[in-house]
Amino acid sequence: MCQLLGMNCNVPTDITFSFEGFRRRGGQTDQHADGWGIAFFETDGWRVFLDPLPSATSPVADFVRSYPIKSRNVIAHIRKATHGEISLANTHPFRRELWGQEWVFAHNGNLASFSYAGQRFMSIGNTDSEQALCFILDRLASKFQRTPELAALEETFSECCQALSSHGTFNCLLGMNDVLLVHCSTDLHYLVRQAPFSIAHLADADIQVDFAKHTAPRDRVAIIATQPLTDNEQWTALGKGEVALFRNGERISPAHAS
Numbered sequence: 001m002c003q004l005l006g007m008n009c010n011v012p013t014d015i016t017f018s019f020e021g022f023r024r025r026g027g028q029t030d031q032h033a034d035g036w037g038i039a040f041f042e043t044d045g046w047r048v049f050l051d052p053l054p055s056a057t058s059p060v061a062d063f064v065r066s067y068p069i070k071s072r073n074v075i076a077h078i079r080k081a082t083h084g085e086i087s088l089a090n091t092h093p094f095r096r097e098l099w100g101q102e103w104v105f106a107h108n109g110n111l112a113s114f115s116y117a118g119q120r121f122m123s124i125g126n127t128d129s130e131q132a133l134c135f136i137l138d139r140l141a142s143k144f145q146r147t148p149e150l151a152a153l154e155e156t157f158s159e160c161c162q163a164l165s166s167h168g169t170f171n172c173l174l175g176m177n178d179v180l181l182v183h184c185s186t187d188l189h190y191l192v193r194q195a196p197f198s199i200a201h202l203a204d205a206d207i208q209v210d211f212a213k214h215t216a217p218r219d220r221v222a223i224i225a226t227q228p229l230t231d232n233e234q235w236t237a238l239g240k241g242e243v244a245l246f247r248n249g250e251r252i253s254p255a256h257a258s
Helices: 016-024 059-066 128-143 150-165
Strands: 003-013 036-042 045-051 071-078 094-098 101-108 171-176 179-183 189-194 199-201 208-210 220-225 243-247
Touching (some): 003 101, 003 171, 003 179, 003 243, 016 059, 016 071, 016 220, 045 059, 045 101, 071 101, 094 128, 101 128, 150 243, 220 243
Antiparallel strands (some): 036 045, 036 071, 101 171, 179 243, 199 208
């Protein structure tokens, strides 16, 4: 199946270190070679790069790696196709507008018995993943007239994920502005880097970074990945059916979020 990568920060941060390890799983250190994509939230919109080529050899991935775009919210995906042909239209992450804001989504899994024609939101490609996004956004649009409070957003997102998980494996990332919603069906891990910062070493390449030399004391960065990207840091595994919401580089309780 596919693999996911997310980053959520309290200050604009580049993802080049994590992306360097992650992209290698797209055809070099792993078999997810059926396309890839990455989205960066910047101010009022998302900058999105998509390529149906393997991320390990994609010229677009080379460009993203060499161009340290700073963002507070990032979603990336490398694809192992199970639903739909290899094409640009079927390449994650997918994006849609709701309540005047862009939503970005990526999915890892296979919803074998799921099909959704859509109401306001309809698929362009033919993946179960894009249909799942349309299902979630249709539910949100029918329940709320405007962007809800985070607690209500997380609750409805969780209900949608439970419904979708009944059709198969549904690990996903859903981003809106500086908020990152996460659902784990089988495999998702996260860590939060904050002071005191230390050296991190990639699991997929002999590359390390001393974050103490590249960060300020107040910086905080949450990294979410299907499988841990580093081999010398403590990653937390999310449980089956668990939902998490990240904002400002930390996992928060929406009921207490401002």
